[in-house]
Amino acid sequence: MTRTRIHNFSLSLDGFATGADQAPEAPMGHAGQRLHEWLVATRFGAPILGRRGGTAGVDDAFAQQHEPDIGAEIMGAGKFGPPGWQDDADWTGWWGPNPPFHTPAFVLTHRPRPSIEMEGGTTFHFLDAAPAEALQAARAAAGGRDVRIGGGPTVVRDFLAAGLVDHMHLVLVPIVLGRGVRVWDGLEALEEHYRIEVVSAPSGVTHLTFDRKAP
Template structure:
């Protein structure tokens, strides 16, 4: 049965998934880029930005596993871009240039509708104004039997966790302190319905897997 999965979602030691003041020059807020330094030390991470090199090993394997058997993606509007409120126009097309890395239907949760946005490489962004349950149903249909990946940001993941919709959640806990920004686990209590099923520490990051039970 298809699952909703979160992979390689990076958080700081003090629990922040992004720094403050997100903007065009700071997609993850001030200091938030440090959360992904470990990604671009791996072979798979270097490949994603079209550069050679990178390290093999557990971090590389875990990063690559996040794209296995994924047929659709869901993300929040903040992950798509820094524009807030009603869309002034359709000029913002994401952080990723003309060829986003998804290559399938990608559902952007927003309060403001806009037309679907086909991109090079097979990605089509759909801007959806609906509940997590309804968006997930659309994503499962688009995935055609494969799993759906929930990309973030933190507020979007909290919505799906609170609704008990996430099957597998993989966190990458990065040894850095952001001090402020957006926390992942605010207002979720002890996260009933989920348990830690595995952990692995490398030189760069500590990987933690949570599973719905």
């Protein structure tokens, strides 16, 4: 059965998964790269910044689970581009001509546009849809494989609130951002619906995995 998964989703000690003041030159706002330093230091994440090598160990083992058996991705408008990207007809995302998804990718926006076919197998589709409707479309495109909820925090929160997430990997980073977009608002008692495992890594981050309990 197709599962809905979240991987490598980093948040601060005070619950923010992105900083304030997002802009073309600051995709994560005032948080910069601090939420993802653990990731880009790994073998999996080093190529994100054009680096070679990277660390093995706990962080890399978790990071590597991001890719296998994913057939489609769902993301929010804020992950696809900075505020106002809908007014730029030439905007095709942060990632250049060959985005790292290599699957159909569904962008949730109140201003849909025609689909964009990119190099490497990524096609961006733009939907004005509720979580359940978007998931139905993504599952149809996933070819029997799993659907990844890629963020940002508002999309993750909405899918959690709708009860649509089967597996979630969160990474608690020991920083305090103070402002930005929080994940947990409105999700009281979420933990009751999941089996939760916690692993601390030498890098200082803490990996939390949430697996939905059987009904």
